[in-house]
Amino acid sequence: MNKPDKPSADQRLRYMYESIRQRIGMLHYPPGMMINEMQLANEFGVSRTPLRRVLQQLSYEGLVEIRNGVGTRVTDIDMKTFKDIYDLRILLAETMGSLSPNWVTDRHRKKLDEMIERARDLREKKNIDGYANLSNDLEALICDLIGSKPAREMTDLLYYQVARIWCSFLPNLDWDGVIGETLEELKGLSDALASSDVGTFGKVRATYLRLMLKKVSRYISSD
Amino acid sequence: MNKPDKPSADQRLRYMYESIRQRIGMLHYPPGMMINEMQLANEFGVSRTPLRRVLQQLSYEGLVEIRNGVGTRVTDIDMKTFKDIYDLRILLAETMGSLSPNWVTDRHRKKLDEMIERARDLREKKNIDGYANLSNDLEALICDLIGSKPAREMTDLLYYQVARIWCSFLPNLDWDGVIGETLEELKGLSDALASSDVGTFGKVRATYLRLMLKKVSRYISSD
DNA sequence: GCAGCGCAATCTATATACAGCTATAATGCA
DNA sequence: TGCATTATAGCTGTATATAGATTGCGCTGC
Known part of the structure; x- marks a missing residue:
């Protein structure tokens, strides 16, 4: 039935x-x-x-x-914790390739290509919620490439702890710059998936995590 | 009152x-x-x-x-997860020095010296519960040296997920060998604390985590 | 005017009764 | 005898009433 x-x-x-x-x-x-x-x-x-x-x-x-x-x-997050979480996320991203990665499938590649399209649409029209959704979906894709269950759960947890803080800074940042870098990141990730290279995928991710942290840090250092 | x-x-x-x-x-x-x-x-x-x-x-x-x-x-833990958890613990230990470490105090050094004494006592007389308690206390000490809250919580969590599995292998392992290596580890950690070097502390810890994983792996590979 | 006490409103914490789910054993039919 | 179905015991899930904690307001006495 x-x-x-x-x-x-x-x-x-x-x-x-x-x-x-x-x-x-x-x-x-x-x-x-x-x-x-x-x-x-x-x-x-x-x-x-x-x-x-x-x-x-x-x-x-x-x-x-x-x-x-x-x-x-x-809850709110103090700035030290914010940075600590980012440091951990960067560490986890950089070691994605060595901590039992999952197989890359065409479904992953297709999903990522769809995200690139969505990012292009966002470039035309500023939309915070749309960016947040894209960000969530990207994180879900990344977690899907992590074969180590504890590493995956940890990555997911850390993301949701800082996602909202990042979102709260978004209106103050240069929209075109943020979207432009996000697009570059997505393309870099897509290239890595094309060659099924999870290690490079993680390193690209880590690079842009650092970039985003730096972008936000400017606004924080004045605290 | x-x-x-x-x-x-x-x-x-x-x-x-x-x-x-x-x-x-x-x-x-x-x-x-x-x-x-x-x-x-x-x-x-x-x-x-x-x-x-x-x-x-x-x-x-x-x-x-x-x-x-x-x-x-x-719960029980399958062997893949067991290894994944150990890989993460090793990673976290190796980066202890760079992820906002806490200050080393004389209290830490004193506690560690006490643990060395307890390990010496255990060498004389096999005592699984005693070893488990020592192990718990060492982990608490290590967590106390981790300044990054998320890294600390994660380290603690991962420890308790595998501690019991490790304990269940203990009766099958060579007691003198295990205690001997534990003593070496504790001494290595003590030396690192003496020079307030959390980075080296973490690297020593990582070395012995690898050793212990290898020790257990022999019994697992036959699964 | 002000300091201190107490009461009341509002929230979470707990106890408990009941509903719903699952596995197993009993039962009836082929 | 074998299989499918049904009863049942025992467990977790949920609803709800009550207890306990905290805060803030207002009263009282100085």
Whole structure:
């Protein structure tokens, strides 16, 4: 039959988790915002119990902070942690080739080519959410090339911890410059995939992670 | 006054978390063992709700697996993941010096010297639990030298994911050889601390992580 | 005016009853 | 006897009421 069954508990939890994580990543829930458990639970049509389970995971991942008697708020990131996370991401990217990489498939290459198209469209028209979505999809592609499960999970975690901070700087940066470099990165990554070279892929990625960190650092050093 | 107040919710959760994690790490809860929520909750004198919160965190960390309608069981680790985790640990150890290290204090040096004494005692008398405790304490010391919060958390996480597997091999390995190499490692680490050189400290650590992986690999390759 | 205390509002933490899922054993039919 | 189906026991998932923590406001007394 395969009728549209009610989703399983795991699926429901996963849906709530990804929804909230995306809202935080896209700054729809900006740092400092208080999250009301009852209200969110009602929105998802569940009780507080499963919603709290999701919030606890997000808390463990550092995206929200739960304080007894006070509330749950979206976290901010201090600049030292921001840089520390970037350093780790760069390290993980540089070693992608040696930490049991996955096989490159045509699906990867096709997805990446689609992203290049999307980046070209973004060059014409500034669109922060569009950039954030592109960024998310690229990260998913990268994780798909990491064969080491712990390295993959770590890479994903670190990305979502800083994605929103990066997004918050985006409006202040030179849009054409950012998109231009993103396009260059995507092309470089595409070339690496063409020769199925995950090692080079990671090194290209690392280069642009450094570049983006440097770009943001200018705005931070004045803190 | 500072009377012995009832511990806070966070403290109670932390206590349960660390208790269970230690039991898993020391193989008192071996891989495959089923954990009964109600029974454990009773043991800690709480209801299922806070206990489940702890189990969910352990599940997120990969130490237990929760399956709806079935139960919660201590996970096992396949050999690929085991090696992947070791590769990451080695990578993190090697870069300890460059990822914002903490300052070395006399407290660190003193603790390490105490560990050398404990290792000497273990050489006389084989004691798996004693070795596991020493190993845990060394890992805590190492984490204390990591200034990068994300790197520290990751290092800790990876350690506890493989500690029990390592412990399960310990009875099959040559005790004198293992203790001898552990002593050498501790002395090497102590020398690095003497000159406050976290970079060398990490490189020594990486060397012995490789050695231990190699030692265990012999038993695994036959799988 | 102000300092300190206490109350109330609001949030998270916990206990508990119940619903839903899964694996297994029992049962009935071919 | 063998297989499919169904009952059932035992587990996790969810809803909800209550307890506990924290903050801020307002009252009171000096």
